[in-house]
Amino acid sequence: MSPRYPYSASQADTASHIINARVSVLQTKMVGQVVPSDAELENIFQSALAVADHGQLNPARFVVIKGDKIAAYIDKMYEVKTAANPNFALSQAEYAKNFAGVGMFIVAFAAIQPGKIQPYEQEWSVAASIQNMLNLFYAYGFAAKWNSMHKGKEAEFKSFLQLDNEWVPMGYLMVGKSADTAKAKARATYKDHFINF
Numbered sequence: 058m059s060p061r062y063p064y065s066a067s068q069a070d071t072a073s074h075i076i077n078a079r080v081s082v083l084q085t086k087m088v089g090q091v092v093p094s095d096a097e098l099e100n101i102f103q104s105a106l107a108v109a110d111h112g113q114l115n116p117a118r119f120v121v122i123k124g125d126k127i128a129a130y131i132d133k134m135y136e137v138k139t140a141a142n143p144n145f146a147l148s149q150a151e152y153a154k155n156f157a158g159v160g161m162f163i164v165a166f167a168a169i170q171p172g173k174i175q176p177y178e179q180e181w182s183v184a185a186s187i188q189n190m191l192n193l194f195y196a197y198g199f200a201a202k203w204n205s206m207h208k209g210k211e212a213e214f215k216s217f218l219q220l221d222n223e224w225v226p227m228g229y230l231m232v233g234k235s236a237d238t239a240k241a242k243a244r245a246t247y248k249d250h251f252i253n254f
């Protein structure tokens with residue numbers, strides 16, 4: 058039986074558990090270059106369009122890098138890193154090893170439209186898209202991590218990705234399988250973050 062609104066209490070509890078239990082996993086803890094199936098990815102990617110989005114501008118854009126495209130992207134990351142920091146301690150091979158378990162990069166952008174919806178609102182909507190995907194990667198048993206793309210380095214990455222546009226970089230997700238399948242995290246209590254007026 059496919060779930061249908063209104064959901065049962067147990068279905069809602071499962072959704073709540075998944076969202077509350079999600080954790081980020083470092084790329085160095087990812088193993089096997091594993092990615093979700095195409096059917097799972099369809100659900101995960103579709104969740105990026107199921108977000109709060111002022112004006113329904115759909116600002117989210119993603120570039121997916123997987124399979125034999127990954128190595129060149131990691132090499133590009135190393136090139137950009139060492140250009141900014143010539144004393145960077147790791148060799149190219151050592152740096153690449155840190156990403157050896159990553160099965161997929163998803164580079165996130167906001168295609169900002171001019172008009173009455175503020176650019177920051179559009180970026181927030183893309184952040185919500187990324188969080189939806191983080192939650193669903195976790196739900197399907199995968200590991201993911203959201204990293205920033207430094208604004209000062211965006212031109213080099215956009216040129217590498219052949220993006221000749223004004224998209225605002227929102228960072229990138231790394232996806233894989235976690236070596237630490239039991240990973241959990243103690244969270245702050247909501248009680249310190251909510252005030253009854």
Ligand SMILES: Cc1cc2nc3c(=O)[nH]c(=O)nc-3n(C[C@H](O)[C@H](O)[C@H](O)COP(=O)(O)O)c2cc1C
Binds near residue numbers: 080081203
């Ligand atoms: C917008 C944004 C950018 C981030 N950029 C980085 C980053 O560049 N490097 C990093 O190690 N963590 C970064 N993080 C933090 C991690 O992705 C992660 O959220 C954090 O480690 C907390 O882990 P949790 O998701 O398990 O609570 C970023 C998080 C956000 C929301």
